[in-house]
Amino acid sequence: MSGLPVLAGQVVVRRFTPADVADFAAYRSDPEVARYQGWDTPVPDAERLVSEFAAAEEGEPGWFQYAVEAGGELVGDVGVCLADNRMQAEVGFTIARAHQRRGYATEAVRCVLDRVFAAGVRRVSAECDARNTASAHLLERLGFSPEGLRRRHTWLKGEWTDDLLFGLLAEDWTSGASGPAIFACRPNLLVADVVASLGFYADELGFDVGWRWSDRQARFLHDGEPHEPGTALVARDRVQLMLTQVPGPHTTRLHLDVHTAAQVDRLFREWRERGVDIAEPPVVRPWGMYEMRLHDPDGNVLRVSSPPAS
CATH class of the missing domain: 3.40.630.30 (Gcn5-related N-acetyltransferase (GNAT))
Incomplete structure (x- = not known):
C-alpha cells in the first residue's frame, strides 16, 4: 500500500x-x-x-x-x-x-x-x-x-x-451501502397548476420531464392510499425538481434520496434515539419506494426514501 x-x-x-x-x-x-x-x-x-x-x-x-x-x-x-x-x-x-x-x-x-x-x-x-x-x-x-x-x-x-x-x-x-446515507435531495415545489409549471420548466427552461403521477405510476395506487394529485418530476443537468399541485396555503416538501433500505432504517434508529418526531416510520410504499416521513419545526415535510428492501 x-x-x-x-x-x-x-x-x-x-x-x-x-x-x-x-x-x-x-x-x-x-x-x-x-x-x-x-x-x-x-x-x-x-x-x-x-x-x-x-x-x-x-x-x-x-x-x-x-x-x-x-x-x-x-x-x-x-x-x-x-x-x-x-x-x-x-x-x-x-x-x-x-x-x-x-x-x-x-x-x-x-x-x-x-x-x-x-x-x-x-x-x-x-x-x-x-x-x-x-x-x-x-x-x-x-x-x-x-x-x-x-x-x-x-x-x-x-x-x-x-x-x-x-x-x-x-x-x-x-455497492453504495456505505458512505454518506443521503446522496441527493429533490425539492418538491408546490404549485397551483402542474400543467402550466411543466410547460414553463420543459418548454422555457429546457428541463426534461421524468414522469407524471397521472402516467403508469398511478396503477400502484389503491383506494386506501393517500396520493398527491398532479405530481411530476423534471430534471436538467444534475438538478431534479418535484412539482406537486396543491391548492391553498401549503408547506414545502423535500425528497432525500438514500442508497439502500438499510440506510433508511439506520437513519430512522438514529433520529428516533435523538428524540426526532417521526411522522411515518419506514415502509414500502405501493409505488415501490422504501420511505419514512418526518416534519421539521415549521411543518415542512421530509421524505427519506430508497429502493425497496430486497
Whole structure:
C-alpha cells in the first residue's frame, strides 16, 4: 500500500511523525477522550508509541495507526489491525475533544476503509462501549451493521461494561451501502397548476420531464392510499425538481434520496434515539419506494426514501 498522505475532505490522513508526540499525548491523556477506551491517563511513553507508529508498515499484519490532521494540527488517529490472512481487519478511532462533532472522524475512517478494502480485505470489524453512542452512530452511518451485544464483557476502569459489535463487508462497501446515507435531495415545489409549471420548466427552461403521477405510476395506487394529485418530476443537468399541485396555503416538501433500505432504517434508529418526531416510520410504499416521513419545526415535510428492501 502507498499514497500517504491522503486528503479526505476536511482532514489529511497520513503517517505519524516525531512532531506529533505532544499533541498525541495531550488528547490521549484527556479523561473524556479516554472514557470508553482501553488505555489509562496519562498516556505513558507517548514518544515511544509515536515512534512505533511512524516505523510500522501499512498493509502488514497487526496494528497500523494513521494520524488525522486538520488545519495543520494532529486532531486524532485511526487504527487498523490486519489479520494474518490479510482478508480481515479491525478498526478503531480517536478524535481530540476540541475537534469532535466536526465530521473529522467520519472522513478519516471512510478514507482508511477505502484503503483497506482496496487492498483486498473482505471484512472489517469494530466494537465500542455500549454507552459510547456517538461512536456507534458513526459506524452505522458508514455502513457497519450491528452484530451483537456482549453483556458485561470488559472490565474497564473499575467496572464491567457492555460491548457493541459491528461488521462491514467489502461487497456492502462497494455497492453504495456505505458512505454518506443521503446522496441527493429533490425539492418538491408546490404549485397551483402542474400543467402550466411543466410547460414553463420543459418548454422555457429546457428541463426534461421524468414522469407524471397521472402516467403508469398511478396503477400502484389503491383506494386506501393517500396520493398527491398532479405530481411530476423534471430534471436538467444534475438538478431534479418535484412539482406537486396543491391548492391553498401549503408547506414545502423535500425528497432525500438514500442508497439502500438499510440506510433508511439506520437513519430512522438514529433520529428516533435523538428524540426526532417521526411522522411515518419506514415502509414500502405501493409505488415501490422504501420511505419514512418526518416534519421539521415549521411543518415542512421530509421524505427519506430508497429502493425497496430486497
